[in-house]
Amino acid sequence: MVGRVDHVGIVVADLGEALALYRGLLGFPATDVMENRREAITMVFLRAGDSMIELIQPTSDDTGVARFLERRGPGMHHVCYEVDDILAEIGRLRDAGLKVLDDVPRRGLHGEKLAFVHPKSMLGVLVELYQAGSRERDLWIGGGA
């Protein structure tokens, strides 16, 4: 089944401006800025209790994130939930008729096993699933407040 909120993804136009707000003013501890070339984004994670906020800036014009920003403007983009067994969840949700975008888990920048569920199957919400414990690096080494 599906559990903890791992993170909430927020798309921004300018990561520097967003960091000034979230880290500078609101005071969230932040990781360093990271680049995911395959997904054509730069991103930062902010620590918010047991969950995180992911600030995402597209670095190319032809990705889903870039189109989201162009069409809807900056804002909330996805929710990521932790699951115990992502392969089992992919199968279970597909069997229930949901449109899961990944046959097998894709790998995140830190080795995370991830899968996305299409917003059409989730009442308008893009949902990411994260296999518990699959992050291979501690995001918070080198990340200051």
Place this chain on the structure above:
Amino acid sequence: MVGRVDHVGIVVADLGEALALYRGLLGFPATDVMENRREAITMVFLRAGDSMIELIQPTSDDTGVARFLERRGPGMHHVCYEVDDILAEIGRLRDAGLKVLDDVPRRGLHGEKLAFVHPKSMLGVLVELYQAGSRERDLWIGGGA
């Protein structure tokens, strides 16, 4: 400063349909359905680790939530962060130039002290602040999985 994600608010058109998905299929423990007449919404909270998901259905056509649903369709609506001292945060964020919608905390259905920050001040994200410990009732009494 601003801390834990208390909940993520998601607007839905049909709370029954949303519960079938979130409680029935995804397996989140859920509270009973609650009605907030002043805000003209019905809502359910789902337990997701240290945070919650709030499913919100408008019950009137002339509220912000109803207009959100009409314009953008169902989807992610707001993020609520816990703060230690909500009055201090309202003052601090206003001094920094943010548009905080509440002069003094409004009260939620369970006595919560709450304040909203306009999305224009938060890069497109409607932000709710929740005074830590100000919920006067345990949301989970009577709420089954």
